[in-house]
Amino acid sequence: MNTPRSHAGDDVKQVAIDLISAERAAAFAATLDHPTRPAAGDALCPAWHWLYFWSIAQQSELGPDGHPRKGGFLPDLGLPRRMWAGGRLTFERPLTIGEIATRTSRVLSIERKEGRSGPLGFVTVEHVIEAAGMVAIREEHDIVYRGPAAPGAVAPAPLAAPDDAQWQRDITPDEVLLFRYSALTFNGHRIHYDRAYARDVEGYPDLVVHGPLISTLLLDLVTRSLPGATVREYAYRAVRPTFVGNTFGVCGRVADDGRTVDLWAKDHDGWLTMSARATLA
Numbered sequence: 001m002n003t004p005r006s007h008a009g010d011d012v013k014q015v016a017i018d019l020i021s022a023e024r025a026a027a028f029a030a031t032l033d034h035p036t037r038p039a040a041g042d043a044l045c046p047a048w049h050w051l052y053f054w055s056i057a058q059q060s061e062l063g064p065d066g067h068p069r070k071g072g073f074l075p076d077l078g079l080p081r082r083m084w085a086g087g088r089l090t091f092e093r094p095l096t097i098g099e100i101a102t103r104t105s106r107v108l109s110i111e112r113k114e115g116r117s118g119p120l121g122f123v124t125v126e127h128v129i130e131a132a133g134m135v136a137i138r139e140e141h142d143i144v145y146r147g148p149a150a151p152g153a154v155a156p157a158p159l160a161a162p163d164d165a166q167w168q169r170d171i172t173p174d175e176v177l178l179f180r181y182s183a184l185t186f187n188g189h190r191i192h193y194d195r196a197y198a199r200d201v202e203g204y205p206d207l208v209v210h211g212p213l214i215s216t217l218l219l220d221l222v223t224r225s226l227p228g229a230t231v232r233e234y235a236y237r238a239v240r241p242t243f244v245g246n247t248f249g250v251c252g253r254v255a256d257d258g259r260t261v262d263l264w265a266k267d268h269d270g271w272l273t274m275s276a277r278a279t280l281a
Helices: 022-031 175-185 195-200 211-225
Strands: 014-019 081-091 100-115 118-131 134-146 167-171 231-238 248-254 260-266 272-280
Touching: 022 175, 081 211, 167 211, 175 211, 211 231, 211 248, 211 260, 211 272
Parallel strands: none
Antiparallel strands: 014 100, 081 134, 081 231, 100 118, 118 134, 167 248, 231 272, 248 260, 260 272
């Protein structure tokens, strides 16, 4: 259930209530090739809350990109393309599968800039997720808005990913993986499943792998590599898109302090696509 709307500086907030269902968590575990399925009473893995609190819009309320039209909760900046840019999370306590949780959201800031590719808009949304009368997750989510794709536009110079990973897991994203994640998050953005739209309208060479999926896979690398560790804080930043069919690596290493985990994703050419840092409890 959602109640709209808000803009930066407004007191009005958006509230969503959802059941942290075992079925959705189990479906995602299968999607990530986990050997076991979560069940009621288990702690939800870090960042798996992105599977819940869907933005449910009428079909007639969707924009040409497949997202709900801007101008409701999220402001309309007059820039048609939007992407996850990054975020910061604090995990106060794990959500428990089977409980009902409430997410309260508000727009923290709206900023316009002029980039090399044209006008840009940056919106930061704050989410606070509570369950059983206690805060579970505090999150700041950054969204970037861009103008229409310009024919022949030159992409920013890529950055080489670090080469000193302690752990690395390689994933080859296919159309089925993108479909499953879009379905699990009720994400209608056409860049993830409509190849002609992704190429001809948004200017990408192929289907785009979801930023939050890559971010979740980075945290999943931590839980696979450090069984029993608890992530207290997490920050991530998207650097470069990742495209379907190209193997990418999620990589990590524990810093000298023993509590900080540096994480990054790299594409099949070795270019950095996402950087992140997790702090352990």
